[in-house]
Amino acid sequence: MDLIFIIGAGNAQITSNPIINLAIVYLPLALLILYGQKLQTWLITNDLSKTVGRLKEMRDKSRQETIDHITEGIDNKEETIKRLDSFLEYFTIMPVDLDPAGVINKLDHIMTSRDMRMKSEIKQLFPDLDELKANSVENVIEIATSFNFVYKIVRHFYLVGKKTNNFILLAQLQMIIPFLMLQADALNQAMTTFKKNQPVGDAIGPMIVGKLMLQHEKHDIAVDTVYAESDISGRKAILVTAKGPAGTVGQPGNAVQELIQKENPSLLIMIDAALRLEGEKTGEVAEGIGAAIGGIGVDKFKIEEAATNNNIPVYAIVIKQTLVEAISIMTKDIAESVDSVHDIINRIIDERTKPNDKVIIVGVGNTIGVIQ
Amino acid sequence: MSLPIMGAPDKKQKKLTVYTIEECINCKKPTKREFKDGDLVHKILDKCKDCDNNIMISLIYGEEIKKKKN
Structure with a gap:
């Protein structure tokens, strides 16, 4: 067959025979207009079935x-x-x-x-x-x-x-x-x-506070939640976290509420894992204000209410990670943020409180694989 | 066949090997080894050979094995 390609202004011919041209160009076009969506539906259904x-x-x-x-x-x-x-x-x-x-x-x-x-x-x-x-x-x-x-x-x-x-x-x-x-x-x-009871990325909060709790007496304060008292730069630090090494997040809301009533602290510091945005680095540490705690909202509500009623500023320190990293084995970048967060805690306490003040420090997250 | 209209997640999953870092409480000498069942962060292990203080597991983390270039 003698194929002639003529590409002109709005005039495209594939062969010299106008009937065949019609069949080759316009028939598939008409079929796609009429059945295009059905074809797409079929493709998507096929993909979804896999x-x-x-x-x-x-x-x-x-x-x-x-x-x-x-x-x-x-x-x-x-x-x-x-x-x-x-x-x-x-x-x-x-x-x-x-x-x-x-x-x-x-x-x-x-x-x-x-x-x-x-x-x-x-x-x-x-x-x-x-x-x-x-x-x-x-x-x-x-x-x-x-x-x-x-x-x-x-x-x-x-x-x-x-x-x-x-x-x-x-x-x-x-x-x-x-x-x-x-x-x-x-x-x-x-x-x-x-x-395997290995620490997950979300365990970074309990790991940071857990390290500060070592060699201090632990007391139960709420379901699966413990606290210990320590001294940081001449201030009374009340350290709160879920009770490890079992995989639990405890009840930090109830614990903080009770401790605020009992101790009347001048500052509340919360440390938690936070979801990072694409482009941000895993293990990056950021500071902010507010209750750093996820979940359904019950604990966050209790902490915010207790802090507001008692006029206690809430400082947040977060360690950035993805959702996958938060629930799978802790990566090196996250694990190595412990010391830098301790430095930030010390700086905040030095700058924002006076000697003999009381500070509550809460390590939020699933404490799997971490002993306090 | 999928339609490339919204992209797809990164299918290259990182394979992580889990390591345990042991550290002497006093001389802070770290030792890195592969994770064993029963390892827990802040668990006290044996005595340090150098200073006879306790050795504690300071970190447990997953790290990607980098392939050596020939």
């Missing part, structure tokens, strides 16, 4: 790893696996917030009940476990539950989109999938770390 499959694999792997971890040296494996599967389906119903007054107390009550129930059921299921292993089991079950939840939500929207042939729904799901997969990868890495 992702859902990958998430299912990860979910099954996390379930199996959890089973292997918790049934180690246990005779009645079948009963344990049955209970584990019911744990994976546990849910928490958030309190109604149509009338927001008092919602924090309700939230506190629900979250405390949830934690207590989980702890007591694990204790019932494995009465001979020591505290460290029981906490490790609890953390590993929570990771497997999160995996199960992420998988089920993604699968739900994928199936609804596919069933209703909803391009917009599928496209939206495809857009957030990279972020969900990042979280799934983070959970995957967290599983190994929590099983």
Whole structure:
């Protein structure tokens, strides 16, 4: 066939035969206009089906790893696996917030009940476990539950989109999938770390304060939370953190509330891991003002309220890291920030308080793998 | 096939090896070794050979193994 290419102003011909030109140029154009979205939907569905499959694999792997971890040296494996599967389906119903007054107390009550129930059921299921292993089991079950939840939500929207042939729904799901997969990868890495009781990036707060607590007498102040008294530059330093080396965040809100009432400090310093922005360096230390504490908001509320009512300034020191780094093995950059944060604490105390003042220093985070 | 409309996460996962840093409480001499089960930050271990004070685990962290160039 004699092919002639003529590219002129708005006049593109592929062959000399106008009928064939029409078929080659305009037919696919018309098909794309009419069925383009269907083609795109098919491509997205295909892509999502692979992702859902990958998430299912990860979910099954996390379930199996959890089973292997918790049934180690246990005779009645079948009963344990049955209970584990019911744990994976546990849910928490958030309190109604149509009338927001008092919602924090309700939230506190629900979250405390949830934690207590989980702890007591694990204790019932494995009465001979020591505290460290029981906490490790609890953390590993929570990771497997999160995996199960992420998988089920993604699968739900994928199936609804596919069933209703909803391009917009599928496209939206495809857009957030990279972020969900990042979280799934983070959970995957967290599983190994929590099983071995290794410190995670989030443990940097308890590690910094824990080092100051060494060789001082520790006292229980709230559930899974301890405090110790020390002397820093002639000031009474009251050091608060979750009780390690088990994987717990404790109840810093209750602890700070009680200590503020009891000690009437002149300053509150909070140290925590903070999510870094892209472009920022992991392990970078930053100072600021306000309650440096994440979570659902109950502890933050209690600390802010106690500090405001007693007119106590709240200083924050944060150690930057990504979400993945916060829940997987602590990296060298994060671990090596301990000494620089100690220098900042000393400087703040010297500059902002007078001798004989009282200062509360709180190390916020999951204290897994860290002894105080 | 995926549509390149929103990018994708970095698939190059860093492989970290976990190390334990032991340090004498007195002479601060650090020793680096691979992590063993049961290692915990601030755990007291043996006595220091040089000054007979306690050795403590000061840090546990993951570090990327750098491939040696031939």
